Amino acid sequence: MAHSAVPTTAPAAVAPISLSALAPWAVFAGIVTLFLLYLVGAEQGATALFEGNTVHEWMHDGRHLLGFPCH
């Protein structure tokens, strides 16, 4: 099976972003986004940081429809 030659007009592969440049952003954004997901999906459900059930009730429909266990 002959391997067809790569045409010379093919676009150059996009250069990757260095991991050392990405790491601090990954840690920072990772923490922020996971906390947001926790607020939407589990606060005042499985566990609670704040008292009461206002967050739970406010997120209620989104929680059900986005697939999180709600109650």
Add this chain to the structure above:
Amino acid sequence: MNSVSPRVLLVRGMLAGLLAGLAAFLVAYVLGESKVDAAIALEEAASAGHDHGDEVAAPVSRALQATAGLGTGTLLYGVALGGIAALVFCYALGRIGRFGPRATAAFVAGGLFVTVNLVPFFKYPSNPPAVGDPETVVHRTTLFVLMIALSVLLASGALILGRRLAPRMGNWNASVVAGLAFVVAIAVAYAFLPGVNEVPADFPATLIWQFRLASLTIQMALWATFGLSFGYLAERALVPATVPKEAVQPTS
């Protein structure tokens, strides 16, 4: 190495996520809310015999839950997943083959939809109100998060396997083998994780089906919107970096 800052792509990812969250909200409002209301009506009909007129005032009214509440949930969810997807994109760009920004964004969106939503959904599907025992919510949430983590871990493993096999088998065959390995590993995980079924015996099967279908449609709308809009935004961020290189080539 690419000189574009991850910050630029992160911001654009969260913007595309906001747009995706808006799409998710619209689909959820149009397709999902009627199912939630139907389930709540059943729940209230079932409990009406026990404590009639003894209702504690709800802290958030149904009208608010279905509009502002649902909007908050879906938009925050979209922004958060958009940020995560942008980070995955930053890693995947230029590392998964000769794909441009838009194709990479489409792969990342599709891959995250499958690993973060679809695979966990088949084991622990979404449930409408009136389904699910409040006593077991910690157990169910733990299993749900565990299933997502396992799915992400196994998908990463499959990706590494595919890259190892590619030099020997070629890209196509290596991807097929890695995909099969992922399916087998997920099947084993499904078999060993405990099942959850708390649907009451007399709950209408049609309503469960429609609710879960709506739930899946919301996720598909979210990821499709994200993949397309982020691909566009990411390319616009990355193109200035590649234009000077192309301009060097002699032109007529």
